[in-house]
Amino acid sequence: MKLRFVLLAGLLGFSASQAQPAIEDGYIRPVGGTFSQVPEGQETRLRGRQTVQIGVGAGETLTFSVRCHKVGRYDNPAEWTLADAAGTVLQSGVVPMGEAADISLADAKPGVYALTVDAKLNAYSVRSPLRNLSYTASESFPLKIIYQVPRLHFWVPVGAREIRATVRGQGVEQAAFTIRAADGRILAAGNSQEQEGKIALEVPSEAAGQAWSIELSELPGFTFEDASLVLDGDLVPDVAEDPARLLLPMLTAFAQPVPAGAEFGLRLNVAAGELAGKRLEFLVREVGEGTILAERTLDNPSGRISTVVEREGLIHAEIVGRLLDGENREVAKASAKLAVAHGKRFTEIEHVEIHPAAEPSWADLQAGYQVFRRAEPGDIRPNSRPREEELTHEWTVRVAPGEFETVYFALYPLRDLAGASVRIGSFGNGTGIAGELRTVRCWPQLTDWNSSTFHIIPELLELREATDLRQGRAQQYAVIVQVPEDLPAGVYSAPVEVQSGDQRSRALTLTVEVLPYRLETPPGIVWGLYPDSARWAAFDEAQIAAELADFRHHGMNALMLYPLAVAQWTWQDGKMAADFSRFRTYLRLYREAGLGGPMVMSIQSSEGFITRLTGFRRDQHEAEFWGAYRQMLALLKQESVADQWPEFALHSVDEPHSGPTLAEAVRTLAVIKEAGFKTFNTCYGKAVREELDPYLDYRCYNNIGFLSMETPEATRLLREETLASQDVFWWYGTGCYTNRKLIQDGNTLVNRFMGGVHFWRTGATGCWSWTFLRPKRDPYDDFDGVGMREGKDACMAYHTPDGKALVPTLQWEGLREGVDDYRHLHTLHAFIRQGQASGQARVVELAKQAETKAETLVESLPWTCRGDDQVATAELDRFRARVIDLALELHQALNNP
Numbered sequence: 001m002k003l004r005f006v007l008l009a010g011l012l013g014f015s016a017s018q019a020q021p022a023i024e025d026g027y028i029r030p031v032g033g034t035f036s037q038v039p040e041g042q043e044t045r046l047r048g049r050q051t052v053q054i055g056v057g058a059g060e061t062l063t064f065s066v067r068c069h070k071v072g073r074y075d076n077p078a079e080w081t082l083a084d085a086a087g088t089v090l091q092s093g094v095v096p097m098g099e100a101a102d103i104s105l106a107d108a109k110p111g112v113y114a115l116t117v118d119a120k121l122n123a124y125s126v127r128s129p130l131r132n133l134s135y136t137a138s139e140s141f142p143l144k145i146i147y148q149v150p151r152l153h154f155w156v157p158v159g160a161r162e163i164r165a166t167v168r169g170q171g172v173e174q175a176a177f178t179i180r181a182a183d184g185r186i187l188a189a190g191n192s193q194e195q196e197g198k199i200a201l202e203v204p205s206e207a208a209g210q211a212w213s214i215e216l217s218e219l220p221g222f223t224f225e226d227a228s229l230v231l232d233g234d235l236v237p238d239v240a241e242d243p244a245r246l247l248l249p250m251l252t253a254f255a256q257p258v259p260a261g262a263e264f265g266l267r268l269n270v271a272a273g274e275l276a277g278k279r280l281e282f283l284v285r286e287v288g289e290g291t292i293l294a295e296r297t298l299d300n301p302s303g304r305i306s307t308v309v310e311r312e313g314l315i316h317a318e319i320v321g322r323l324l325d326g327e328n329r330e331v332a333k334a335s336a337k338l339a340v341a342h343g344k345r346f347t348e349i350e351h352v353e354i355h356p357a358a359e360p361s362w363a364d365l366q367a368g369y370q371v372f373r374r375a376e377p378g379d380i381r382p383n384s385r386p387r388e389e390e391l392t393h394e395w396t397v398r399v400a401p402g403e404f405e406t407v408y409f410a411l412y413p414l415r416d417l418a419g420a421s422v423r424i425g426s427f428g429n430g431t432g433i434a435g436e437l438r439t440v441r442c443w444p445q446l447t448d449w450n451s452s453t454f455h456i457i458p459e460l461l462e463l464r465e466a467t468d469l470r471q472g473r474a475q476q477y478a479v480i481v482q483v484p485e486d487l488p489a490g491v492y493s494a495p496v497e498v499q500s501g502d503q504r505s506r507a508l509t510l511t512v513e514v515l516p517y518r519l520e521t522p523p524g525i526v527w528g529l530y531p532d533s534a535r536w537a538a539f540d541e542a543q544i545a546a547e548l549a550d551f552r553h554h555g556m557n558a559l560m561l562y563p564l565a566v567a568q569w570t571w572q573d574g575k576m577a578a579d580f581s582r583f584r585t586y587l588r589l590y591r592e593a594g595l596g597g598p599m600v601m602s603i604q605s606s607e608g609f610i611t612r613l614t615g616f617r618r619d620q621h622e623a624e625f626w627g628a629y630r631q632m633l634a635l636l637k638q639e640s641v642a643d644q645w646p647e648f649a650l651h652s653v654d655e656p657h658s659g660p661t662l663a664e665a666v667r668t669l670a671v672i673k674e675a676g677f678k679t680f681n682t683c684y685g686k687a688v689r690e691e692l693d694p695y696l697d698y699r700c701y702n703n704i705g706f707l708s709m710e711t712p713e714a715t716r717l718l719r720e721e722t723l724a725s726q727d728v729f730w731w732y733g734t735g736c737y738t739n740r741k742l743i744q745d746g747n748t749l750v751n752r753f754m755g756g757v758h759f760w761r762t763g764a765t766g767c768w769s770w771t772f773l774r775p776k777r778d779p780y781d782d783f784d785g786v787g788m789r790e791g792k793d794a795c796m797a798y799h800t801p802d803g804k805a806l807v808p809t810l811q812w813e814g815l816r817e818g819v820d821d822y823r824h825l826h827t828l829h830a831f832i833r834q835g836q837a838s839g840q841a842r843v844v845e846l847a848k849q850a851e852t853k854a855e856t857l858v859e860s861l862p863w864t865c866r867g868d869d870q871v872a873t874a875e876l877d878r879f880r881a882r883v884i885d886l887a888l889e890l891h892q893a894l895n896n897p
Contacts, residue, residue: 055132159303265306378747555819730766755818
């Protein structure tokens, strides 16, 4: 949410004891008088990424200090940025662990500034001699503290009906809390262990229009360490260490869940008497559609004004308020885009573009649109507009025979184009090149597994006959090109045309340059996928076969399958039996699709499976339990031989790094090894070498956001350790994760980089993607997982609404591009080896040069695709182009010595 407030301070005539409108940008000081600074060393100690608001009055110098405090064994510094009300970064810096930095901005204009600090696993504190310094404690941005926090004050405006607070702890780290009115009397008390740390209380009328406080303290029997605070209800969720330091927007927008849908409104944070003679304009309209949901004007407003929208699912609205005086001059303004879905409030993280749109040409004006493309398709949103250098009417791609390539472009309508149909023409009779045109759909998706924030991102690649294009609203398209395996090298072109009404125009000419060689598939390299095969129970064989073919076309060559879940198991008279008929069908279709091994057979939760099937509990009937467990393994072994399963390993426990899961992994893997199976585990940390190694054959390391392999040196050591143990070095992390703010939905970059160049550089032989299609409820509603352990859907692709076909996505196509980057590199190195063995001096020298250039190319790319090291899709495009150039040169030399 981004709020922009404008306040003409002299128009309201506040009394100094109640409010001091001395800060610009629409903020007021609700508590008069002087403030007292918390003694140095006792200030709030923060953890994680937080934003601190600092208010600067006329004649004041913006000055503050940041101190980075050590937590445990960590040595992370505190990184900070200072931005103005418009979001423009003014300064930034780094404070080493254990040190403090004094920062000032002498020419800062009066207003409110945002100081964002992140010390990662360490802590930090902020001090300023300025009056106004406050912290955010909202649902979207909880206030995270560690070790110490003084009493914090917050403002309860006149007209407030209910205040809610949530204090959260974790494990043995919990906290008690007390809420007091301005006069010090206790209004409520609780702790983070009871009722999930939540408390709600009605606001007594005599206590409204005051600064309340909340104090966190030690809860007997627990450690007072990490805790978080969220304030909600009829207030602005900002807190300060002294009530006189509070700084509030005069007018705020809000959204609240109600039984029938959502309530959207405005809250005025000043008393009614101070608004006499003023007029409030109130507007609520639906985001995207522009439908007006409420519009009214109120004289002498006070407290809050709202409207209820009754609807199921996501309701996303823009709330706009303008406060005017008797002469129709604007006193204050507020606007926000907020949403409610399934009884929970969500805040949009908006995509903002500040560059001007490129000037349209005469031809553009006649056609009614501009054509543009960006290196990263995920960067094109509905409010995107083309830069001059992004305009295009021609695009060429180089593709090997048998390869797929997805090309993206966007239309920026200069006027409304009703029922616009975009089609791709023929690449020429007899070429056999297929070009499937799909419309890229932008839609709201959560930003993390259980976040209260979302963003509008491009994700689905849908087949549509026509789309209504609205002026100024960008629409992106994708062309999935497939080149036949036997097509001769050459240059082939096809037009992309737009039909709207009686007008037809050519938007783009797409040229495919077919390479004179095919891509080689590297032997022994696995791109594995979690296919979520439980869905197949509702499929016929043709649907399963089509999905498996799509997996293969996207470069996947091995899957994880689930024989315990698919086979029919029985237990009678101490004997176990299994009917593998349906599982045999799956494996037949698997092989027919060209998928193979090494694959993974998952028997996760196998101990619970044995207990449910036989009634034996491991802790009560140990001999009988393990006897039944061994029978299960014997039946799997018998079936694997009879049905000639591809090479496989058994997987029993997911990510067993400590505690009960690690103990279960050691128990089950030992018995599985004893039965003669190869074993697999998704793993990380010291538990691999200290506990699991004797029983493990395939080490599949956690690499989500490069956790296990954050540097090239760490990866080399991990690989050497794995191979020295005679284990296989695999990793997983491509797919649809959002961990550590590495969002894989709605972009091609992350999966392409991790599944291609990064995979190559790790030296691993397996890269596994989690997970293909695992919605919580409705895959077309990312918000309906409210109340689940992980609310967000996990989908690399989607079903069509009728469930009969797949809808690809940017991230799914990005993974295919990553596989192809790897295959292009492998093919170049195959040519290099051929050249080195040719015995021809010129070709040998070319091969030597190509090897050096290829190594330099690979090493020139960042190790990660996140943070300051982030690689761009454009860099990967240039990388592949250079690889193709080197391969073409060698191919020509080898065939024309």
